[in-house]
Amino acid sequence: MPEHRTTEQDFDFHGPALDTVFDTYRDLREQCPVGRSDRHGGFWFLTRAEDISTVEHDPQTFSVAPSMLLPPFGTDVPLIPVDIDPPDHAGYRKILLPLFTPKAVERLDEDMRRSARHLATEVAAQEVADVSHEFARPMSTMVFSRLAGFPEKDWPLFDRWIDDIVYERSADPQRARAAGREVMDYFDALLGSRGEDPGGDDLIHRLSIAEIDGRKLTHDELLSFCYLLFLAGLDTTAWAIRSSLWFLAQHPKAQARLREHPDEIPAAAEEFLRTLSPVQAMARTCVQDTEVAGQKIKAGDRVVLVFGAGNRDPKAYGNPDDIVLDRRDNRHLAFGVGLHRCAASNLGRRELVVALQEFLAVVPDFSRTDPTDPWHGLGPLTLRIGR
């Protein structure tokens, strides 16, 4: 029998206020480390780093089918590669990994820096700016869409789709499904318009010529890949950038230190990823009766890995709630661990580093216009620019 409380019926991991969620996680880790919530059809949730890692490394017992996303990401189509178990997962992953090696990402550096500098210069010219919509989101859209081959004329459509699918799906599943259909139709048309061999060197081209065991991907596989890459590639980095700016806006000393020492930004970025966790949680399904930390989990039960809580587990990190800008040996869970670990972590972390370096180089001291206003990681992030 577990020694802890096991129910927290209302617990949800969608859209938490960043000012308070980490206190909730602390209480859960201490009092209810393997908890049960009634939301979304019922699920177990894990808040300790060790338990999260155990489940991530056991894909035989914990499957990603029917979906790693709870509730689903606006569609019931299995998304490649996140919703695919071994052995099929390996073929898809083999296609993706070469696209995001450190070398491949290095080639994007100049484009990233130019985009970040351009947007930061526009922010710096204002007294008050919404850096979510004027910096973090457009930076992420520009960088990933150019890499992927999403035409610039379509970029204005993307923010609403992401909001409806990623952020509103818990509160309004119908809206998320409607947006999911729009995105599927969009990629269906885009792939159709590009034909068999569209040429160029973007991700859509690379996926359309890729082979698994001598066969090309089907149209449906390509569609599922594009849908997932669109959601994973655009929103995660935008969230990482805006949440880091949210922290820096409230910590002038950290801001000044990183502005003065941009070479310290890569280590600081890792610490922002650890403590703020752009992907707060992902789900699995238990496929055979088992136990986690003494709690029985039955076949068919959904299990949610709360990375945001595991990343502040005192058993894994000293002073876990402190943002230590030069923390060493920072093996956080922000990109997951194991088989489904983020396939583009090199891109995500590099984009965050470049965004922060350029923003701090160009934008003078910034602070929150209303520091008492709870911020949920979405919506506007309004900052006062300059003293």
Ligand code: HEM
């Ligand atoms: C700071 C930015 C990012 C963070 C924090 C992040 C985080 C994550 C997390 C937590 C997972 C799930 C891991 C698991 O369940 O074990 C994941 C998977 C994935 N991410 Fe990222 N991600 C980021 C950026 C990106 C970008 C830019 C892309 C570009 C396409 C991307 C593509 C993927 C893919 C394809 C997977 C699935 C890997 C698999 O199933 O094998 N991510 N990411």
